[in-house]
Amino acid sequence: LEEDLSCPVCTEIFRDPVVLSCSHSFCKACLQQYWDQKGSQECPVCRRRSSKEHPLTNLSLRNICETFLKERSQRAKAVSEVFCSLHSEKLKVFCLEDQIPICAICQISKNHDNHKMRPVQEAAEEYKEKLRTALAPLQEKREAFNAVKLICDQTAEHIKSQAQHTERQIKMEFEKLQQFLKDEEAARITALREEEEQKSRMMKEKIEKMTVEISSLSEQIKAIEQEVGAEDISFLQSYKDTQNRAQCTLGDPEKVSGALIDVAKHLGNLKYRVWEKMLGTVQYTPVTLDPNSAHPKLSFSEDLTSVRWSEERQQVPDNPERFDGWGWVLGSEGFSSGRHCCDVEVGGVAWRVGVVKESISRKGRVDASPAGGVWSIGLYDGKYTAMTSPRKHLTVQRDLQRVRVQLDWDRGEVSFSDPSNNTPLYTFNHSFTERLFPFFSSVKTLRICPLAVSVSVK
Numbered sequence: 001l002e003e004d005l006s007c008p009v010c011t012e013i014f015r016d017p018v019v020l021s022c023s024h025s026f027c028k029a030c031l032q033q034y035w036d037q038k039g040s041q042e043c044p045v046c047r048r049r050s051s052k053e054h055p056l057t058n059l060s061l062r063n064i065c066e067t068f069l070k071e072r073s074q075r076a077k078a079v080s081e082v083f084c085s086l087h088s089e090k091l092k093v094f095c096l097e098d099q100i101p102i103c104a105i106c107q108i109s110k111n112h113d114n115h116k117m118r119p120v121q122e123a124a125e126e127y128k129e130k131l132r133t134a135l136a137p138l139q140e141k142r143e144a145f146n147a148v149k150l151i152c153d154q155t156a157e158h159i160k161s162q163a164q165h166t167e168r169q170i171k172m173e174f175e176k177l178q179q180f181l182k183d184e185e186a187a188r189i190t191a192l193r194e195e196e197e198q199k200s201r202m203m204k205e206k207i208e209k210m211t212v213e214i215s216s217l218s219e220q221i222k223a224i225e226q227e228v229g230a231e232d233i234s235f236l237q238s239y240k241d242t243q244n245r246a247q248c249t250l251g252d253p254e255k256v257s258g259a260l261i262d263v264a265k266h267l268g269n270l271k272y273r274v275w276e277k278m279l280g281t282v283q284y285t286p287v288t289l290d291p292n293s294a295h296p297k298l299s300f301s302e303d304l305t306s307v308r309w310s311e312e313r314q315q316v317p318d319n320p321e322r323f324d325g326w327g328w329v330l331g332s333e334g335f336s337s338g339r340h341c342c343d344v345e346v347g348g349v350a351w352r353v354g355v356v357k358e359s360i361s362r363k364g365r366v367d368a369s370p371a372g373g374v375w376s377i378g379l380y381d382g383k384y385t386a387m388t389s390p391r392k393h394l395t396v397q398r399d400l401q402r403v404r405v406q407l408d409w410d411r412g413e414v415s416f417s418d419p420s421n422n423t424p425l426y427t428f429n430h431s432f433t434e435r436l437f438p439f440f441s442s443v444k445t446l447r448i449c450p451l452a453v454s455v456s457v458k
Helices: 028-038 059-082 120-228 232-237 239-245 263-267 270-281
Strands: 017-019 025-027 093-095 100-102 117-119 298-300 306-309 339-345 351-357 374-380 383-386 402-408 413-418 423-429 436-442 446-448
Touching: 017 028, 017 059, 025 028, 093 120, 117 120, 120 239, 120 263, 120 270, 232 239, 306 436, 351 402, 351 413, 374 423, 374 436, 383 423, 402 436, 436 446
Parallel strands: none
Antiparallel strands: 017 025, 093 100, 093 117, 298 306, 306 446, 339 402, 339 446, 351 374, 351 436, 374 383, 402 413, 413 423
8 A cells, every 4th residue: 555655756644645646646845846857748657748837736635645654653652652662672561659650670770670561452441441440530520610600501591591681671761761750741741732722812811801992991081182173162062071071980900919820839939849749650668589599489460569489390490599398488688787677568367577687598408597607487387486496376356467576786686567556576685696587388379568768858
């Protein structure tokens, strides 16, 4: 095969072979050198003159030659690896001291005096097993990285979905605000137009009345002026009647008052009064739920103020903040000082409300008692229970519709009461050392009640 792949000119394996029209192939450099020496473009084998100054590259032959050279190089390398480079003997022994394979002559040389040896096959098996053992943690680490990468991929997609959904909600809320402002603008312009129409109509009626009275006075004045311009005898004969007609029976014209547009009423504190009216259309809740902390089977209202358990599992990432063992969700804001309160509308056969410490484990089942960093009450099996250890059953006069949760972080109190009659339910006492978050759980819908919003001017 090597002879078949040799150039007829240099007798070496073809380098960048070209083919002539006579089908003979040569190295491109060899052919060019031959042509330069001969002074004509003829085939070195058959002497046939080439019609092309630049012969075509023989691609198939070039590929075959490259493959042959690569395989020959690999065979040579394999042979060199099997035989000792110093003594050309087979490598049959592995030196444990120098960590290299050696031949029998090397084994008895002074370079390997008192070195521990192993047969190549035995050493290879031993070291392969060590590498297999060392490979296991790497494989486990790779699996761990693959698992986290999968979560990262899911998280990246979820971020896009969250951003798109949140953007839609923001636009919807601002559209509502814009519509409110448009409606309020239209109502105030309508009120202005109505006042303009009313006062314009009033002024029109006054003008028409004044016009009639002016016309009557003008006719009366004209008649008297004609009498005054008559002959003396005629004037004196009708003087008495003319004098009676000259008496003015009309009162003084009424002055126009309150006829202008009440500009101050329409523009005075306009932004403030619109904002004040807007408060009647908005709600404020002291706690907003954090869906990033929620068990995958919890679903939420658009405004993140209510939650319920759903049999359908949400497609959400398993991020570290998310509960996966308990059907819990946290409030979006934690507290490390001060007093805080919220009323929760509870329902269903099972629910729980309270506060948890920030460092609580989010994965698997947790100790849902004060010892585990949880202070809560709930309804289980028809009984109201304070989640102490052991649990304490609560006595209530009627079924709870709402529960008020109050946290006084500085005093170390978490208290629960019925807001309908301010009846205390239970109070936990503890010296808090870290941030606390409200938490909620329910089979049916559980809702954070809004607070009344008011405006005061100082």
